[in-house]
Amino acid sequence: MRPTLKNGLAIFTPQGFLDGENAKVIIEPQDIQFLVEKGCEAALISLKKVVFFNKRGLTTIVGLLEQVQEKTGSLIGFCDYNLKKYNTILEMYQHKVSFSLFESDAIAALFTGIPLGENIDTKKIIVYNDNVDQKNQLVLELYERGYKPSVAKSKEDFAEQKPLHEVAVSNSYIGSSERHLQVHIKGNVIVYGLNSFVDSTLAEKFDMRYHENSLRVGFLFFLFNAHNVSSINVHGVNFLSRLSTAGAEHGATIAVCGLTRRSIADSLREELEDAGVLLYDSMKSFFEDESLLGEGGGGAVTTKKTQHITKQLVEVLPAITQTAMHTIEVMMQCEVKKEALKIQPLTLEKTNSMMGVALAFFGDLSGLLVVIFEEESARKACQILLEDSANAPREELMDALGEFVNIIGGKFVQLLLKKQCKIDITMPRTFVNVAEIFQHKKEKRGAQVDFRVEGKPLTLFLTK
Structure with missing residues (x-):
């Protein structure tokens, strides 16, 4: 036709x-x-x-x-x-x-x-x-x-x-890549959805590359929501246990909420606990555990080894820069001026008003993108996402900023697809201050692009 x-x-x-x-x-x-x-x-x-x-x-x-x-x-x-x-x-x-x-x-x-x-x-x-x-x-x-x-x-x-x-x-929908498991982000925690009977097929459905790249971008807490699980057997438990053991090398925590006495045997529950998997009655009890999540709700970011920017990433840097600049100019209705491009470890003016968002991408090309805003610029960039961006609580601002950078990442995915380069991106990981960002990036060499937006600094950092 x-x-x-x-x-x-x-x-x-x-x-x-x-x-x-x-x-x-x-x-x-x-x-x-x-x-x-x-x-x-x-x-x-x-x-x-x-x-x-x-x-x-x-x-x-x-x-x-x-x-x-x-x-x-x-x-x-x-x-x-x-x-x-x-x-x-x-x-x-x-x-x-x-x-x-x-x-x-x-x-x-x-x-x-x-x-x-x-x-x-x-x-x-x-x-x-x-x-x-x-x-x-x-x-x-x-x-x-x-x-x-x-x-x-x-x-x-x-x-x-x-x-x-x-x-x-109103009744329109912009599609996104469908994953084998339902996944969303809440307070810098990756939440995976489990349904029905959890057995050996969990390992087949689970997107391990996505999970590993979420670790790279800085996520340290992964919660499996099992409220809709009717039963979990030894194969499902073994997979979660292996995931917990592997995540411990990155300082990551695996937790499960919603498992009942009917859905899991006591012996299997003990196996999960022995493997370091944390069990909670509900999502609410998990997110109220301040001893685990702390005030920031996301933990520090660690990395196993230092990796630096590659020639492939340098080649796509102009496309990323152009995509980011254009999106920011459109949303903020002001000119973005590029000041400098350097290959170096991340270098920033350490001010209390700076916040950042990181995305990992993987597939035909892999890398890590960090965008860092002054709070005033972040509020202006998110003005259409928040009813009152100037006075919105910082938690709401960070969520909106993550969505804003996620849009930039999505446009980059589409741009590369037209060049026959297929990639996927992780959820956006937000950082409430510069200190959190430096915990992970201070030794990494990458391409740092410094901009000025209405006199305020804005930085894009691309690395492996």
């Missing part, structure tokens, strides 16, 4: 059923080749004329779209659906989808290709999503593309403001 292609946006419009069998013939090999040759910015499936679909059909067609994405770095997903179809898709994938969703082709066009028309910054757009992370992602993407969207504070506020705007974006 040949798609329509306009301004970098390709749309396939199937009719009737979208199941495992029909999905296979919607996108032919020649269609994939056509989109790759045209270098499309997005390839979407319109659900306007689809009367029935199932997860197998969606997964099949996403697999075909991924062949385009791997060669072009384009957005992939679905568009033209109603609220019922949108909620059905999210429920099918447990609200963790690797593809994007846009309510209409007009809304999809806002996020792809070259923005059409003059004075796009005056286009009245309002954004809302029940998922705060998604709301921030949608807003940041629109800002990045030159729009100045309004952000609704609540569903009621969105309904009230919607008639006053030209475009309303």
